[in-house]
Amino acid sequence: MEQELKVGPGRPALPPEQKRKQKNFRLSPDTIALIEGIAAVNQMNDTEIVEKAVSEFAKRNGVELAEADV
Incomplete structure (x- = not known):
């Protein structure tokens, strides 16, 4: 009899190759x-x-920062 493995809330586990x-x-x-x-x-x-x-750091790496809504 084969039993399905469960991971998390109702999710079947992936076989090792996947x-x-x-x-x-x-x-x-x-x-x-x-x-x-x-x-x-x-x-x-x-x-x-x-x-x-x-x-x-953002300037050096070409990252655009957004203003925080505080």
């Missing part, structure tokens, strides 16, 4: 340093410095 492969990605040392810097500054609660760092 499972999605994990996507690996690497961050550049500059990106890692920026993230660590933002985290450190964020712990100090200095919003202006965090916004400036994010803005500079």
Whole structure:
């Protein structure tokens, strides 16, 4: 008697050959340093410095930022 495997709320599990492969990605040392810097500054609660760092990172990487609705 074959039993259907369940994953999550009522979803059948995929057979091993159909499972999605994990996507690996690497961050550049500059990106890692920026993230660590933002985290450190964020712990100090200095919003202006965090916004400036994010803005500079976005400019360097061609990312367009939207204004937050706060």
